[in-house]
Amino acid sequence: MKRKRRNVAVIGSGMSHFSSHREEVNQPEMIHEAVVEALDDAGMTLDEVDCVLHGNMELFEMVHQPDMWHAIASGVWGKSGLRLTTGGTTGITLACAADNLVASGLHDVVLAIGFEKLQEGHTTGGITNMADPLWGRSIQTGALTGTTAQAVIDEFGEERAKHAAMKMRIIMDEHAMLNEKAHRRLGLDRQFIKEMADNSPPLVGELRMLHMCSQSDGACAVVFASEEKAEALGAAPAWVVDHETVHREETLMFSPEKTTMRVAAERMFTRNGITDPRRDIDVFEMYDPSAWWGLDWLREFLLLEGDEHLKMVENDEIRIDGAFPLNPSGGVQASNPIGATALVRVAEAAMQVRGVAGGHQVPKPVRRALASGFGGTLWTVLMLLSREKPVLGGHCDA
Amino acid sequence: MPDDKKAELIVSRQVLSIPQRFATGPIMGRFLAELLDNRRIMAVRAPGSRCLLPPREVDAVTMQEAVEWVEVGPEGTIRDFDVVYYASPDPLTGETRDVPYIICWVDLDGAGEGAPLWHLLDAPDPGKVRCGMRVRAVFNDERCGCMEDIRHFEIIEET
Numbered sequence: 031m032k033r034k035r036r037n038v039a040v041i042g043s044g045m046s047h048f049s050s051h052r053e054e055v056n057q058p059e060m061i062h063e064a065v066v067e068a069l070d071d072a073g074m075t076l077d078e079v080d081c082v083l084h085g086n087m088e089l090f091e092m093v094h095q096p097d098m099w100h101a102i103a104s105g106v107w108g109k110s111g112l113r114l115t116t117g118g119t120t121g122i123t124l125a126c127a128a129d130n131l132v133a134s135g136l137h138d139v140v141l142a143i144g145f146e147k148l149q150e151g152h153t154t155g156g157i158t159n160m161a162d163p164l165w166g167r168s169i170q171t172g173a174l175t176g177t178t179a180q181a182v183i184d185e186f187g188e189e190r191a192k193h194a195a196m197k198m199r200i201i202m203d204e205h206a207m208l209n210e211k212a213h214r215r216l217g218l219d220r221q222f223i224k225e226m227a228d229n230s231p232p233l234v235g236e237l238r239m240l241h242m243c244s245q246s247d248g249a250c251a252v253v254f255a256s257e258e259k260a261e262a263l264g265a266a267p268a269w270v271v272d273h274e275t276v277h278r279e280e281t282l283m284f285s286p287e288k289t290t291m292r293v294a295a296e297r298m299f300t301r302n303g304i305t306d307p308r309r310d311i312d313v314f315e316m317y318d319p320s321a322w323w324g325l326d327w328l329r330e331f332l333l334l335e336g337d338e339h340l341k342m343v344e345n346d347e348i349r350i351d352g353a354f355p356l357n358p359s360g361g362v363q364a365s366n367p368i369g370a371t372a373l374v375r376v377a378e379a380a381m382q383v384r385g386v387a388g389g390h391q392v393p394k395p396v397r398r399a400l401a402s403g404f405g406g407t408l409w410t411v412l413m414l415l416s417r418e419k420p421v422l423g424g425h426c427d428a
Numbered sequence: 429m430p431d432d433k434k435a436e437l438i439v440s441r442q443v444l445s446i447p448q449r450f451a452t453g454p455i456m457g458r459f460l461a462e463l464l465d466n467r468r469i470m471a472v473r474a475p476g477s478r479c480l481l482p483p484r485e486v487d488a489v490t491m492q493e494a495v496e497w498v499e500v501g502p503e504g505t506i507r508d509f510d511v512v513y514y515a516s517p518d519p520l521t522g523e524t525r526d527v528p529y530i531i532c533w534v535d536l537d538g539a540g541e542g543a544p545l546w547h548l549l550d551a552p553d554p555g556k557v558r559c560g561m562r563v564r565a566v567f568n569d570e571r572c573g574c575m576e577d578i579r580h581f582e583i584i585e586e587t
Contacts, residue, residue, distance in 0.1 A: 053439060092444055154516045163448070164456050165482045165575045168520050169531055169546050176510050233514040279488030 037257040037420055038132040039267030040384075042072025043377035044251045048213040048365040051149050052247035057096065058103030061145050061249045064370075065105055068141065068251035071386070073263055079253070080137035082106035083127055084113050085120040085144050086369025089156040104143050117160065118317065118405025119275075120144055121250065121373030125401075125413055126273045128254040133270075138256045144373035145249035153245045153368075174242070176235020179322040183236060186340060192236065194340045196227040199240055199321040199363060201349055206360025208350065208390040213246040213365040241321040241363075248367030250374045257419070268383035268399070271414040274298045278407055290410035291330035291402070298412050299333070307332045311414075312396040313355045313382045315375040317404040318362050328356070331402065331412075351393055358382065358390040372403030376413055383415050445522075458497070459483045464573035469501040469565065471539050478542035482575075501536035502565040503584065507544045508533045511554045528554050534563055534581055548580040557583070 044067025046052070046060050055063070069075060082104050084097040093099065097106065097113045104111075116123040121144035128140040154172030161170035183191040200220055206212035218226065218240075230238035260267045274297050276290040287293075295307070304310040316331065318324030328348070329339035342348050348356035359378040362371055379399035381387040397418065403411040452460055455472060459482060462468040472483040474492035479500065487494050509532040515524045530551055533544035550566070551557050563581040571577040 054437060152517070154514075158516065162482075163450050164452055164460075166546070168518060168576055169548065171510070171512050171514070171516055171531065174512070174514055174516075177508050180508075231513070234510045234512050 034133045034420070034422060035135055036133050037422060038129045038254055038270045039257065039260040039265070040252055040270065040376070040380035040415065041255045041260050041263060041265040041267050042068045042070070042074070042253040043380060044068030044071055045211050045370075045374060045377065046247075046249045047211055048246045048248035048367060050213060050244065050246060052147065053149065057091070057093075057145065057147055057150075058100045060147065060247065061100050061143060061251075062103035064145070064249040064251040065103065065141070065143065068253050072253040072255070073265060074139070074253070076105040078259075079105060079109065079139050079141045081110040081112070081131060081140045083124045083131075083140060083142040084111065085115050085124045085142075085373075086146050087115055087117060087120060087156065087160075089159055090146055090148055090151040090153060090368065092151055100145075105141065110137065115369075116405060117409070118319075118368060119372050119403040119409055119411045120369045120405070121371055122273075122317075122376055122401065122403030122411040122413060123275070124373055125252065125254070125270075125376040126275065126411065128252070129270045129273060129413075132254050132256050138259045140254045141251060142254065142373060143249065143251045144367075144370035146367040146369040146371075147247045148245040148367065149247050171234060173319060174234045174237060176233075176237040178320075178326050179236035179241075182322060182326055186337060190340065192227040193223055194343050195241060195321045195325050196223045198325050198343050198348075199226075201343070201346070202318075202321070202324070202357055202361050202363045205350055205358050205390060206364035209359050209364070210389065211365070212360040213248070214244045215360070215364070237320060237322060243319045243362045243366040244364065246365050246367040248365065248370050250367075250370040250377055252373060252377050252380070266384045266386070268380035268415040268417070269419050271398075271416050271420050272298055272302055273411065273413040275409070275411045277409050289327075289330045290408055291327050292333065294402075294410040294412045295331050295333055298414060302414060307400075308354050311354075311398050311400050312394065313358065313379065313392050314400045314402075315357055315359065315378045315382075316361065316402050317372050317375055318357065319366070319404060321363060323404075324356075324361070324363070331400075350390060355392045355394075358387065358392055360390075372401075372405070372411065375401040375403060376415075379413070379415050383417050453485075455483050455485050455494075460573040460575075460577075463567070463575075463577040464571045467502075467567045467577075468499055469536060469545070469578075471498050471500045471536075471543060472496060473498060479539045481536070481539055481543035481545050498538060500539040501534075501545075504534040504536035504539070504545070504563055504581075506532050506549070506557070506559050506561045506563055507535050507541075508559060509549060509557055511557070530554055530557060532557075532563070532581060547575070547578055550580040550582050
């Protein structure tokens with residue numbers, strides 16, 4: 031990100047209830063739940079919204095231009111609007127675009143909406159058809175892979191690796207139990223870690239059913255406002271400090287380069303004077319599609335070496351009341367309405383900064399929160415939020 | 429809303445079946461034609477750079493045009509593999525695949541380590557598959573100019 035012209039704040043957010051089946055509402059009705067809650071939270075009406083952003087992944091519901099169908103529910107009718115779709119990162123791309131639109135001065139208030147109704151299509155079929163049509167569709171297995179599990183097992187041994195991954199899963203579930211909107215609230219019991227790691231049905235290799243994220247129906251809406259607007263409303267804002275997007279060309283997983291997670295984190299931390307992310311960031315909402323990925327990526331995002339990330343799980347450091355809370359919402363393993371999922375990370379991070387996360391509010395003071403998005407060919411998007419208002423022009427690309 | 433009301437709501441059930449037709453272009457087109465006509469696996473590379481497989485027009489790392497064709501395989505070494513237990517549908521046929529099946533990444537001989545080919549592996553015992561095993565491509569007798577002209581890879585038994 032280059033220098034900002036204006037500060038931007040998240041001043042409200044809303045989410046529908048997340049569930050495997052929202053068959054009692056259609057798509058616009060479900061989106062409307064999130065929009066109403068976000069506007070109420072921001073203390074404003076639709077009249078004050080200048081622009082509405084809308085995103086999901088069309089191959090899931092197979093509906094062309096769903097923003098048209100949803101216009102009466104999203105509030106875009108008669109306003110400026112954009113539709114964005116960048117795969118799994120869609121939700122946080124919406125947040126980046128909203129930040130850019132307000133920071134640039136084009137709009138004062140932007141409403142970003144991400145949604146998915148996975149029940150209305152076929153999730154693995156949809157993801158499989160996202161593979162390269164010239165060579166990949168017959169081989170792709172949706173978003174399922176066991177290669178990360180195997181790599182962690184190879185590095186740390188089967189017993190320790192499988193224990194850490196299932197412990198991560200259980201901590202996420204303990205967090206989801208605190209979040210009434212979460213989809214899967216299973217009540218997993220810590221004393222059965224080994225039994226669950228051994229007996230949960232395998233999907234691919236050592237990636238088992240329990241490790242994998244859910245397929246959810248749900249919507250999320252977030253209100254981004256200019257500094258003037260945020261302060262006029264007297265809202266408790268979460269300021270958008272910075273965002274970073276890292277793509278890669280490779281369609282496959284092998285590359286001598288660093289992961290996009292590590293590259294994105296290095297860039298963002300360098301620009302913002304974060305020398306020790308575990309100390310300088312108070313809570314992290316990670317797009318963690320499985321317990322294995324969440325475990326492995328903890329090391330990448332926090333720029334750790336060796337087994338530090340395993341220790342953070344083993345010693346409960348990532349619990350909501352730990353030194354570095356990870357996904358107090360329960361994360362993606364609990365709820366995954368894909369087009370909304372990455373926006374939920376931003377919304378949850380902002381709620382923690384604003385102190386409005388309710389039952390899953392981190393008990394320690396939250397000054398800075400990090401949110402990540404994941405998608406496509408292992409892309410990463412990061413967004414940093416803070417309680418303290420950023421100094422304009424404080425950073426630029428080195 | 430009470431549950432008995434929910435049950436009354438109609439769910440509209442639809443199935444989309446869409447025949448598609450993709451131009452492959454001169455690079456991927458030649459790769460597929462080599463599978464079809466010659467049972468050969470061809471990679472491309474920019475001068476002095478890594479191989480690209482499946483072939484692409486440009487090496488995105490060096491931003492050079494990939495103008496050299498290199499024959500690779502048909503034998504190679506397993507870089508990594510996944511044993512799939514989840515019965516996902518094959519999107520090209522709509523049929524649910526038999527499980528378990530194995531997908532693998534193969535470093536084909538002559539392709540270096542930067543371009544593993546992603547494909548299916550046929551192995552009698554998935555539990556015995558290991559990284560580093562030697563494999564070879566098995567071609568279909570009847571081919572159509574597509575990735576499935578390679579039916580799968582098979583393990584080369586040590587003699």
